[in-house]
Amino acid sequence: DIQMTQSPSSVSASVGDRVTITCRASQDINRWLAWYQQKPGKAPNLLIYDASSLQSGVPSRFSGSGSGTEFTLTISSLQPEDFATYYCQQAKDLPFTFGPGTKVDIK
Amino acid sequence: QVTLKESGPALVKPTQTLTLTCTFSGFSLSASGMRVSWIRQPPGKALEWLARIDWDDDKFYRRSLKTRLTISKDTSKNQVVLTMTNMDPVDTATYYCARTSGRDVNFFDSWGQGTLVTVSS
Numbered sequence: 001d002i003q004m005t006q007s008p009s010s011v012s013a014s015v016g017d018r019v020t021i022t023c024r025a026s027q028d029i030n031r032w033l034a035w036y037q038q039k040p041g042k043a044p045n046l047l048i049y050d051a052s053s054l055q056s057g058v059p060s061r062f063s064g065s066g067s068g069t070e071f072t073l074t075i076s077s078l079q080p081e082d083f084a085t086y087y088c089q090q091a092k093d094l095p096f097t098f099g100p101g102t103k104v105d106i107k
Numbered sequence: 108q109v110t111l112k113e114s115g116p117a118l119v120k121p122t123q124t125l126t127l128t129c130t131f132s133g134f135s136l137s138a139s140g141m142r143v144s145w146i147r148q149p150p151g152k153a154l155e156w157l158a159r160i161d162w163d164d165d166k167f168y169r170r171s172l173k174t175r176l177t178i179s180k181d182t183s184k185n186q187v188v189l190t191m192t193n194m195d196p197v198d199t200a201t202y203y204c205a206r207t208s209g210r211d212v213n214f215f216d217s218w219g220q221g222t223l224v225t226v227s228s
Contacts, residue, residue, distance in 0.1 A: 001170075032213065034214035034215075036215075042220075043203055043205075043218035043219060043220055043221050044154065044203075044215070044218055045218070046214060046215060046216050049212075049214045049216075055216065087153065087154060089154075089214065089215075091212075091213035091214045092213070094159075094167050095156050095169045095170065096144075096156040096213060097156065098153050098154040098155070098156070099153065100153045101153055
């Protein structure tokens with residue numbers, strides 16, 4: 001199975017801050033990577049697919065980059081509604097695997 | 108508008124069989140490229156993909172759970188059913204169903220709200 005790791009595991013930030021989360025895959029997954037946002041008690045919500053494509057309806061302050069084994073999710077200017085946990089998911093091979101999550105909370 | 112909703116028991120006893128139903132609307136699982144997966148999340152932990160059923164009735168399972176899982180669909184009812192046998196307390200989790208749309212697509216663009224299943228005697 002492809003293992004996914006994320007760093008940091010948590011980050012404290014203020015409204016307006018730029019936040020970057022890194023996701024690494026244990027093997028080359030090309031650009032087969034998705035990012036999700038999850039708020040407490042809610043289902044995950046797709047933000048980015050194919051490493052850098054913005055899902056319809058997702059604010060443009062979210063962006064993704066990377067290929068191969070290293071990827072990043074960037075929130076250009078953190079908004080109050082962005083405080084949540086973020087997960088990456090490799091979409092190359094079954095079983096699809098998720099990273100352990102990065103919690104973004106208020107500084 | 109695509110919606111999915113999970114239903115099933117909130118509490119099961121160890122060794123029992125869990126049956127979960129995903130009822131969806133806004134798409135047809137008989138349409139080419141459509142797929143529905145089950146994904147679970149233990150409390151405070153990460154997401155774990157469990158199984159998938161495709162529009163052409165292909166089925167895929169997490170290798171470590173393959174002997175315990177069965178996924179099926181009823182296209183006429185717009186439902187996908189997951190059964191998991193021999194439940195254990197470590198299977199306590201929120202169970203989600205989620206849609207994948209597209210033949211070469213493996214990300215989940217729509218999710219149900221999730222249903223919490225607790226395994227306890």
